[in-house]
Amino acid sequence: MLVHKGTTIIETNRLILRPYVMDDATDMFINWANDSEVTKHLSWQAHSNIDVTKYLMGMWVDKYSSNETYHWGVVCKENGNQVIGTIGAVRIKEDLEQAEIGYCISKKYWNKGIAPEALVAVIDYLFSCGFMRISGYHDVLNPASGKVMQKCGMQFEGVFRNAEKNNLGEFCSIAQYAILKSDPR
Numbered sequence: 001m002l003v004h005k006g007t008t009i010i011e012t013n014r015l016i017l018r019p020y021v022m023d024d025a026t027d028m029f030i031n032w033a034n035d036s037e038v039t040k041h042l043s044w045q046a047h048s049n050i051d052v053t054k055y056l057m058g059m060w061v062d063k064y065s066s067n068e069t070y071h072w073g074v075v076c077k078e079n080g081n082q083v084i085g086t087i088g089a090v091r092i093k094e095d096l097e098q099a100e101i102g103y104c105i106s107k108k109y110w111n112k113g114i115a116p117e118a119l120v121a122v123i124d125y126l127f128s129c130g131f132m133r134i135s136g137y138h139d140v141l142n143p144a145s146g147k148v149m150q151k152c153g154m155q156f157e158g159v160f161r162n163a164e165k166n167n168l169g170e171f172c173s174i175a176q177y178a179i180l181k182s183d184p185r
Helices: 024-033 050-063 114-128 141-153
Strands: 015-018 071-076 083-093 098-105 133-139 155-165 171-180
Touching: 015 114, 024 050, 024 071, 024 083, 083 114, 098 114, 098 155, 114 133, 114 141, 133 141, 133 155, 141 171
Parallel strands: 098 133
Antiparallel strands: 015 071, 071 083, 083 098, 133 171, 155 171
């Protein structure tokens, strides 16, 4: 049974995962949202200007009024309060006690273990809320994202051919991963 706790602060060795505030829009725009290399394999295109980011940030902040929202800004403790990425439950299936996870990190922080550290913390948190299954997927042309999920104990479940559209509106195949609360960790 799910007991929704919403987006609360989660702390790891190097990170603070916290709810967004409107002032985070500038960090988001500069650190990842305007970077076409970061968004290359995502379903949304790089933001063309900060107004796009501010609009999106406003929607995210408004959703915190619901304790069924799980969406964090990723902050490295060594950088003060600067947001360098995002992670959260992008789809929830309440009746099946499942959440689909999504994440995006500034390329300055790629290959430093930031994404796996944040993902493990969010998986643990979601399991503590009663979720039984956490899944995620990535465009097959972005295998680095799959490596993040594997490092966190998520198991490869298969490839779904032409199952999603990328940010160019083209069909792409996706690799699916998941972890169950009952899986050994």
